[in-house]
Amino acid sequence: xxxxxxxxxxxxxxxxxxxxxxxxxxxxxxxxxxxxxxxxxxxxxxxxxxxxxxxxxxxxxxxxxxxxxxxxxxxxxxxxxxxxxxxxxxxxxxxxxxxxxxxxxxxxxxxxxxxxxxxxxxxxxxxxxxxxxxxxxxxxxxxxxxxxxxxxxxxxxxxxxxxxxxxxxxxxxxxxxxxxxxxxxxxxxxxxxxxxxxxxxxxxxxxxxxxxxxxxxxxxxxxxxxxxxxxxxxxxxxxxxxxxxxxxxxxxxxxxxxxxxxxxxxxxxxxxxxxxxxxxxx
Numbered sequence: 293x294x295x296x297x298x299x300x301x302x303x304x305x306x307x308x309x310x311x312x313x314x315x316x317x318x319x320x321x322x323x324x325x326x327x328x329x330x331x332x333x334x335x336x337x338x339x340x341x342x343x344x345x346x347x348x349x350x351x352x353x354x355x356x357x358x359x360x361x362x363x364x365x366x367x368x369x370x371x372x373x374x375x376x377x378x379x380x381x382x383x384x385x386x387x388x389x390x391x392x393x394x395x396x397x398x399x400x401x402x403x404x405x406x407x408x409x410x411x412x413x414x415x416x417x418x419x420x421x422x423x424x425x426x427x428x429x430x431x432x433x434x435x436x437x438x439x440x441x442x443x444x445x446x447x448x449x450x451x452x453x454x455x456x457x458x459x460x461x462x463x464x465x466x467x468x469x470x471x472x473x474x475x476x477x478x479x480x481x482x483x484x485x486x487x488x489x490x491x492x493x494x495x496x497x498x499x500x501x502x503x504x505x506x507x508x509x510x511x512x513x514x515x516x517x518x519x520x521x522x523x524x525x526x527x528x529x530x531x532x533x534x535x536x537x538x539x540x541x542x543x544x545x546x547x548x549x550x551x552x553x554x555x556x557x558x559x560x561x562x563x564x565x566x567x568x569x570x571x572x573x574x
Contacts, residue, residue, distance in 0.1 A: 413486040420479055425449060425472030434484040436464045443478025455502055460524050460567040465503025500569045508557035516571045518551040526565025534559055
């Protein structure tokens with residue numbers, strides 16, 4: 293029996309031969325365990341551990357001391373400069389004030405305010421008859437006149453007046469209050485004029501007449517001598533802190549030529565039967 297031919301190709305023998313390894317690349321079992329010798333210098337020991345030295349703080353304290361000293365010296369210098377500047381400024385201000393005062397240019401810081409009279413009432417003209425304050429004559433302070441006439445003028449109520457126009461009396465200072473009764477007899481035309489003059493508060497010469505006046509408003513406080521015109525006589529009365537009750541003027545009924553008195557703010561002067569009383573400061 294024939295054997296079938298070999299179906300596998302035959303390759304050259306050299307295809308299966310391994311490439312020879314160069315001698316230097318051949319593995320040497322002993323070479324793997326050989327260690328490379330270490331140079332002697334690499335076996336030197338490291339230096340022993342030394343703890344770090346503490347830094348001295350003496351220098352820091354010295355620096356801080358120097359800084360504080362410089363700051364203190366600076367503050368003292370600034371304070372001295374400020375004080376010197378303040379003194380110089382104050383001296384300049386004082387010198388300027390002195391110069392202004394010498395030149396007469398100083399102005400008063402404040403001036404006392406003077407009271408102003410408040411005008412009350414309303415101008416009114418009445419004839420003979422009876423009238424009521426606050427109704428026929430508005431409440432207020434009046435100068436009452438009846439030019440060229442002779443007759444009786446009477447007011448009763450809060451303030452009382454009893455005058456005769458035409459016998460030396462030509463004007464009367466009258467305060468009309470609510471509810472006062474005003475009686476006019478023998479007079480066809482009587483005019484009520486509200487008082488509008490400014491207050492008199494200085495010790496100066498003043499002329500008064502029949503009616504009522506207040507010290508501090510119509511005449512300044514102080515010592516005065518009261519006189520009237522020759523041939524006339526009437527009552528001169530002061531009520532309040534000072535008290536006077538005299539017949540001023542000489543006639544057949546007697547009286548005194550003058551009255552010397554001290555007047556105080558708030559005193560009330562009542563004059564009756566006299567058309568003029570001169571108050572002369574003393």
